[in-house]
Amino acid sequence: MNEPRRPAANEVYRLPPPLFDARCKACWFVLAVVALVVLSFWSLDLQWGRFVSAQALDRMGQFLLQLLAPSTEAAFLLRLVPAVFETLAMSVLGTLLAAVAGLVIAFPASRLPGAEASVWRGPARLLLNALRSIPELVWAALLLVSAGLGPLAGTLALALHTTGVLGRLFAEAIENAPPGPAFALRVRGVGEGRVLMWAVLPQVLPQLVSYTLYRWENNIRAAAVLGVVGAGxxxxxxxxxxxxxQMPETSSVLAAMLVLVLAVDAVSVLARERLMR
Structure with missing residues (x-):
């Protein structure tokens, strides 16, 4: 058996630092965050007594009991099935449009490994920041003016917001690609377009697909909520x-949302596992 190593005579062992040190910047930062949280609770004037009162608990109990009895009428279920496929179609089409547009904008927004940044890098990143800073609900409300009620406004809202998210993620993935293959092609005089196509994209393609699948999972949830503003x-x-x-019908719609989200999550997980093989 190996004997434990004995410390040398000249070795110096330091004790662990105290939990709080006046010179520790992280400690002061944590204290500031805790103080901000306490002040937030104090300024909001949250009335927890009314929330947990007997009357409020009784109302919430009745509400939950009504939600536990979903509607199973054939006429209602026939109207529910097309809405499920419409929500799924909105998420798929919105994500695909965003993936294509995000990849197109990600090229000028990123710096290729071993190359100089494009003059369009700043404006492209500004555009991506602007697209993702506006939530999907706000995009849908704005597009309802021009596209009208229905799934078109919801699809475009998902596409615009997701373009900003995926474009930024794609740009970061391109910039963090290993520079070796790109450098090898540049040494042979290959142009930047072919370097991007044959050296950079093959390395980051699994990562780009993974990002797209993850955003599809998010978009299926967002598409189920966008209809609140009339986006279908x-x-x-x-x-x-x-x-x-109408609580029974509401319960059936919520159940359909849950089943759809679980199905999309399962498909996304299986697809990512296949990509990792």
Missing amino acids: GLGQMLAFHLGLF
């Missing part, structure tokens, strides 16, 4: 029945 799909049915306090 399950969200529009949810807003209609919830506004009329």
